[in-house]
Amino acid sequence: MLEPKYKTRLLDCWNDAKQLRxxxxxxxxxxxxxxxxxxxxxxxxxxxxxxxxxxxxYSLTGEPYGATVAYNKDFAAxxxxxxxxxxxxRDLCAYMxxxxxxxxxxxxxxxxxxxxxxxLWTTHICCSHAKWYQVAGELEGGVPFFCVDVxxxxxxxxxxxxxxxxxxxxxxxxxxxxxxxxxxxxxxxxIQAVYNECRATSLWAEICTxxxxxxAPLDEKTMYSLYVLSTLMKHRxxxxxFYEKLRDEVKDRVTDQIAAVGNEKYRVMTDTQPPWAxxxxxxxxxxxxxxxxxxxxxxxxxxxxxxxxxxxxxxRTTPQEKGIEIETREQALRVLAEWTLSRPEWQHFYSxxxxxxxxxxxxxxxxxxxxxxxxxxxCEGLSMGIAENKLALRKAGIPVMHFEGxxxxxxxxxxxxxxxxxxxxxxxxxxK
Amino acid sequence: xxxxxxxxxxxxxxxxxxxxxxxxxxSHEAQSVTEPHIFAMFCPLCRDCLAQGLLGRYDYLDGIMIxxxxxxMRQAFTSWRIHIPTEYSYYLYMPHGVQSPRAYPYLRGxxxxxxxxxxxxxxxxxxxxxxxxxxxxxxxxxxxxxxxxEYRKKSDPPLTGLEAxxxxxxxxxxxxxxxxxxxxxxxxxxxxxxxxxxxxxRLMILGSEDDDTEFIKMVESLGATLVxxxxxxxxxxxxxxxxxxxxRLLAIATRYIDRPACPSKDxxxxxxxxxxxxxxxxxxVQGTLLIQxxxxxxxxxxxxxxxxxxxxxxxxxxxxxxxxxxxxxxxxTRVEAFLExxxxxxxxx
Numbered sequence: 032m033l034e035p036k037y038k039t040r041l042l043d044c045w046n047d048a049k050q051l052r053x054x055x056x057x058x059x060x061x062x063x064x065x066x067x068x069x070x071x072x073x074x075x076x077x078x079x080x081x082x083x084x085x086x087x088x089y090s091l092t093g094e095p096y097g098a099t100v101a102y103n104k105d106f107a108a109x110x111x112x113x114x115x116x117x118x119x120x121r122d123l124c125a126y127m128x129x130x131x132x133x134x135x136x137x138x139x140x141x142x143x144x145x146x147x148x149x150x151l152w153t154t155h156i157c158c159s160h161a162k163w164y165q166v167a168g169e170l171e172g173g174v175p176f177f178c179v180d181v182x183x184x185x186x187x188x189x190x191x192x193x194x195x196x197x198x199x200x201x202x203x204x205x206x207x208x209x210x211x212x213x214x215x216x217x218x219x220x221x222i223q224a225v226y227n228e229c230r231a232t233s234l235w236a237e238i239c240t241x242x243x244x245x246x247a248p249l250d251e252k253t254m255y256s257l258y259v260l261s262t263l264m265k266h267r268x269x270x271x272x273f274y275e276k277l278r279d280e281v282k283d284r285v286t287d288q289i290a291a292v293g294n295e296k297y298r299v300m301t302d303t304q305p306p307w308a309x310x311x312x313x314x315x316x317x318x319x320x321x322x323x324x325x326x327x328x329x330x331x332x333x334x335x336x337x338x339x340x341x342x343x344x345x346x347r348t349t350p351q352e353k354g355i356e357i358e359t360r361e362q363a364l365r366v367l368a369e370w371t372l373s374r375p376e377w378q379h380f381y382s383x384x385x386x387x388x389x390x391x392x393x394x395x396x397x398x399x400x401x402x403x404x405x406x407x408x409x410c411e412g413l414s415m416g417i418a419e420n421k422l423a424l425r426k427a428g429i430p431v432m433h434f435e436g437x438x439x440x441x442x443x444x445x446x447x448x449x450x451x452x453x454x455x456x457x458x459x460x461x462x463k
Numbered sequence: 464x465x466x467x468x469x470x471x472x473x474x475x476x477x478x479x480x481x482x483x484x485x486x487x488x489x490s491h492e493a494q495s496v497t498e499p500h501i502f503a504m505f506c507p508l509c510r511d512c513l514a515q516g517l518l519g520r521y522d523y524l525d526g527i528m529i530x531x532x533x534x535x536m537r538q539a540f541t542s543w544r545i546h547i548p549t550e551y552s553y554y555l556y557m558p559h560g561v562q563s564p565r566a567y568p569y570l571r572g573x574x575x576x577x578x579x580x581x582x583x584x585x586x587x588x589x590x591x592x593x594x595x596x597x598x599x600x601x602x603x604x605x606x607x608x609x610x611x612x613e614y615r616k617k618s619d620p621p622l623t624g625l626e627a628x629x630x631x632x633x634x635x636x637x638x639x640x641x642x643x644x645x646x647x648x649x650x651x652x653x654x655x656x657x658x659x660x661x662x663x664x665r666l667m668i669l670g671s672e673d674d675d676t677e678f679i680k681m682v683e684s685l686g687a688t689l690v691x692x693x694x695x696x697x698x699x700x701x702x703x704x705x706x707x708x709x710x711r712l713l714a715i716a717t718r719y720i721d722r723p724a725c726p727s728k729d730x731x732x733x734x735x736x737x738x739x740x741x742x743x744x745x746x747x748v749q750g751t752l753l754i755q756x757x758x759x760x761x762x763x764x765x766x767x768x769x770x771x772x773x774x775x776x777x778x779x780x781x782x783x784x785x786x787x788x789x790x791x792x793x794x795x796t797r798v799e800a801f802l803e804x805x806x807x808x809x810x811x812x
Contacts, residue, residue, distance in 0.1 A: 118770065161559070180559045
């Protein structure tokens with residue numbers, strides 16, 4: 032174990048993040064008691080859109096829910112068994128199986144019966160997204176379901192037609208929501224939610240950008256507990272407000288050289304979702320002075336970036352910072368679609384080269400010594416093209432290793448074997 | 464010549480440009496060249512297709528393209544583009560939301576971009592007349608294929624499932640006008656043609672991409688005939704035609720949006736279920752083989768519901784998982800056991 036080189040301390044706003052998350056799941060559970068309505072869908076859904084139905088509309092996003100289940104290995108195993116007993120293959124998305132398993136077992140990860148959504152609202156970019164909620168709706172006895180197809184190509188090829196395709200589907204979605212809920216839609220609430228979402232996702236990008244500092248003010252294991260809020264409620268004011276508070280605190284940590292890992296000597300980045308039941312692997316790295324500063328996954332799953340004047344990556348300037356006033360429903364949806372299409376983690380669906388480029392950028396700007404790729408059997412969407420990413424990083428002279436596992440199904444992760452692989456990699460880096 | 468990775472590619476536009484579309488398929492041989500490029504949790508088909516490119520077996524192609532489909536095939540396409548020198552490549556952003564009315568104008572626009580791109584590559588303007596001619600050739604092929612399939616409804620079909628599969632796969636690799644010529648000849652011969660074998664149990668086969676002729680041959684050697692399929696190497700490829708209209712590109716877009724869906728595009732409604740059931744009824748199917756390429760998520764997501772739906776309708780099903788090569792011996796035992804369930808006790812003893 033290396034001696035600490037930097038001061039370190041826990042985040043002051045840590046408990047705020049925990050409370051926001053707990054409240055989110057509680058709100059979904061108690062939505063009906065509070066006279067509200069529930070919707071469920073993917074973390075990449077246009078969550079700002081149902082916000083126009085009222086302030087008492089609560090969501091359950093599937094991927095973070097699936098990750099929560101994964102952390103509880105026994106419950107996850109029950110969910111997988113239940114899903115497989117229904118005939119579904121064990122190599123399907125592990126989050127999806129955790130989610131379906133919860134429906135089949137009628138058990139909520141936070142206790143009690145699984146709260147049935149009033150409607151399902153999602154987007155489709157990977158093979159599983161629309162099908163996830165098609166099946167979920169059927170398992171729940173016929174919950175109304177709407178899905179917006181967002182697979183219109185990478186951001187660097189965007190044009191009005193592609194944005195219009197998304198906007199027009201979303202306009203249809205609003206009419207559909209009014210029908211299935213019987214509520215009248217409020218465009219002002221939508222507009223506010225779009226502003227919130229742009230603010231929250233830009234702030235998260237800014238927080239990630241602060242991790243370029245040496246020592247890194249945040250480590251990736253901690254970031255997992257922070258980025259998650261933007262996968263739950265990126266459109267809500269409390270999410271954006273929390274990120275503002277976090278940003279200020281992380282800025283102070285940079286100024287004061289407060290490290291996430293006191294003995295930081297080497298910096299690595301990972302890729303794709305971690306095996307959630309085995310996060311001790313990230314602490315294992317720290318024993319050898321290795322901090323994982325994040326990943327394209329942690330940064331760009333929800334964070335929205337742009338290339339700044341000096342050529343480096345930073346938070347994308349929000350519409351409100353540009354002085355853009357959103358006045359109509361269509362304009363709000365257009366801003367939202369255009370903003371979302373620049374999401375870093377949507378680009379590799381069309382080309383691994385785009386992802387490799389972003390990864391090389393992170394290596395360069397975040398001063399990364401080596402890359403640990405999680406070949407994640409639990410998520411074909413984010414593992415897509417990962418072998419090409421490995422080749423591209425190697426070609427660029429960047430030390431890279433891969434370990435195989437599954438984000439949500441412990442049957443496909445071997446901690447001891449992975450530690451041995453990591454040991455060999457740390458030796459190559461000179462950390463061990 | 465242009466290699467394509469998915470049957471959502473609008474071949475009419477390629478034909479109109481004077482390009483021969485050739486479907487890229489695998490060889491069903493074990494290979495060791497794709498491991499560095501595609502993580503092993505992706506389907507054997509995408510790896511087998513890429514292997515053919517890496518091994519130089521499609522070195523006669525001038526270009527490649529994909530119409531957006533599953534994540535698996537997209538990787539075969541992108542790795543091909545990176546590692547195999549190709550003069551032309553195109554990724555067509557085919558919508559997934561084919562049940563939305565918004566998909567029609569969107570795809571029409573994407574096809575216009577694609578047409579422009581081909582014109583730039585070939586230096587040839589694609590006129591309305593070129594498109595009309597191509598639509599006619601392709602529609603003729605579809606109509607002729609459907610006429611051939613009609614014969615499979617007969618109590619003693621004059622062609623086997625293997626022959627039907629070879630007809631469709633050959634049409635994906637040859638010039639459609641030549642194929643039409645051959646089909647016309649076949650249609651003249653079919654009324655008199657007799658298979659020197661009993662029809663046996665009438666089976667439907669459906670699921671992932673399937674060009675495993677060895678498997679089909681084995682099944683049909685066991686006292687069964689495959690009389691219909693729902694494969695992209697089968698009926699799904701040619702089932703609907705382009706309905707001509709003034710806006711040719713919109714007509715073509717409409718055909719591809721309305722075609723029998725791949726499961727990756729079959730949402731929010733399940734249009735595949737009534738379509739499959741209708742095929743089963745029309746072709747007097749007794750049982751169904753559900754096959755799935757290992758790790759093929761789109762089909763893995765549909766198979767439990769398809770299976771349930773068929774069985775509720777009184778059509779027994781049997782599930783088999785395919786890889787690049789299939790264990791024919793094991794599968795033979797399993798298929799035999801399935802076929803035995805259709806026999807009366809007196810047939811068994």
